[in-house]
Amino acid sequence: CHNPHASQENENLLTASAPALCVECHDTSKGTFKDLHMGYPVETADCSSCHNPHGSGQKSILHDVVHEPVSNRMCKQCHNAPDSAEPLALLRDSYELCQGCHYDMVNETFNQERIHWPLVDGTGCINCHSPHASSVTGLLEKPMLDLCGTCHADTVSRQERSQTPHPPIAEGECATCHSVHSSNNMFLLNNASSFELCGECHEWQTHSTHPIGEGIVDPRNRNMELDCMSCHRTHGTEYKHFIYYETINDLCVQCHTKYRR
Numbered sequence: 001c002h003n004p005h006a007s008q009e010n011e012n013l014l015t016a017s018a019p020a021l022c023v024e025c026h027d028t029s030k031g032t033f034k035d036l037h038m039g040y041p042v043e044t045a046d047c048s049s050c051h052n053p054h055g056s057g058q059k060s061i062l063h064d065v066v067h068e069p070v071s072n073r074m075c076k077q078c079h080n081a082p083d084s085a086e087p088l089a090l091l092r093d094s095y096e097l098c099q100g101c102h103y104d105m106v107n108e109t110f111n112q113e114r115i116h117w118p119l120v121d122g123t124g125c126i127n128c129h130s131p132h133a134s135s136v137t138g139l140l141e142k143p144m145l146d147l148c149g150t151c152h153a154d155t156v157s158r159q160e161r162s163q164t165p166h167p168p169i170a171e172g173e174c175a176t177c178h179s180v181h182s183s184n185n186m187f188l189l190n191n192a193s194s195f196e197l198c199g200e201c202h203e204w205q206t207h208s209t210h211p212i213g214e215g216i217v218d219p220r221n222r223n224m225e226l227d228c229m230s231c232h233r234t235h236g237t238e239y240k241h242f243i244y245y246e247t248i249n250d251l252c253v254q255c256h257t258k259y260r261r
Contacts (some may be wrong), residue, residue, distance in 0.1 A: 001053070022047045036060070038075050039082035050132040063133035068101075070132050077101075078131065094124030105181070112182035118151075119181060128180075145172035155235050162236025167201070169235065176201075177234070194227045202228075219255045 001021060007013045014021055019042075027033060028043035047053075050070065052063050062070070069077045076082075078097060080089050090097055099106040109115060118127035125131075128147060129139045140147055149156035159169045168176035177197060178188045191197040195213060211226070218224040228234075231251060236242045245251045253260045 018047045019043055019045060022053075038073055040075055040079070040087055041082075045088060049130065052135060056135070058133075063130075063135045065135065065137060065139055066133045067131060067139055094122055095119055096124075098125045109182040112179075113184045114186075114188055115182040116180060116188060143172055144174055145169065148174045159236045161238055162242055163238065163240045164236065164242050166234060166236055166242060194229055198228045 001015060002013045003015050010017055023043055050063065051061050055061055056064050058064060058066060069075070078090055080087050080091065095106055109119065119125065121127070128141060130141050134140060136143055145156065159165065168174065177190060179190055183189060185192045189197060213227070214225065216226045218226050218230055231243055233242050233244060237244060239246050243251050
């Protein structure tokens with residue numbers, strides 16, 4: 001399957017791309033092949049959307065996490081009939097196809113004030129999820145940090161430069177702080193209060209005697225209160241403890257201007 005030295009065709013050093021590579025060994029004209037694929041012309045599709053070419057714990061080397069319609073061989077739940085003019089075409093567009101089974105999730109998502117844009121464009125759910133099978137929990141197209149990084153590359157690269165890694169990002173768990181589908185909060189945060197959100201991991205009450213919270217006005221902007229993010233950038237900075245300036249003194253004098261040198 002792979003060229004051991006180099007390839008001008010494929011970044012994975014494949015000798016050819018799927019499905020051309022796969023059909024070199026798999027005879028798609030056989031009745032058993034057609035029966036296993038419910039009569040659909042999958043010889044024109046990307047085989048790796050369902051199968052792990054190196055191996056898995058599933059039969060037929062399907063990826064480890066399989067979408068229920070696929071495992072139940074219910075292709076017509078999402079696609080046109082196999083004998084139609086466009087058998088691989090979807091029955092509906094975007095999230096409208098998925099809401100047939102995931103009605104409660106879609107309904108709850110659209111009841112929030114802010115919706116993650118990939119859900120509502122022309123592609124919808126499959127911007128992030130594999131419709132057939134995946135090696136990642138939740139049928140994600142790739143591990144969460146890599147997936148989020150396809151759009152939020154600046155955030156991921158900033159974290160990589162940060163002297164103090166923020167564990168949720170370093171561990172690839174963006175959903176620790178953000179709701180992946182929708183939220184009533186800015187930046188799709190899981191909680192409107194930064195104190196409560198940060199407090200799920202950090203005992204901020206014992207962190208500092210500095211006054212923060214309700215009624216404590218930020219002297220740099222009278223419309224804002226002092227909170228965790230007044231001093232820390234949650235996605236990291238080039239400085240320790242993801243503060244905005246190189247030293248604690250440089251940070252403090254942003255508000256306590258009379259101590260500037």
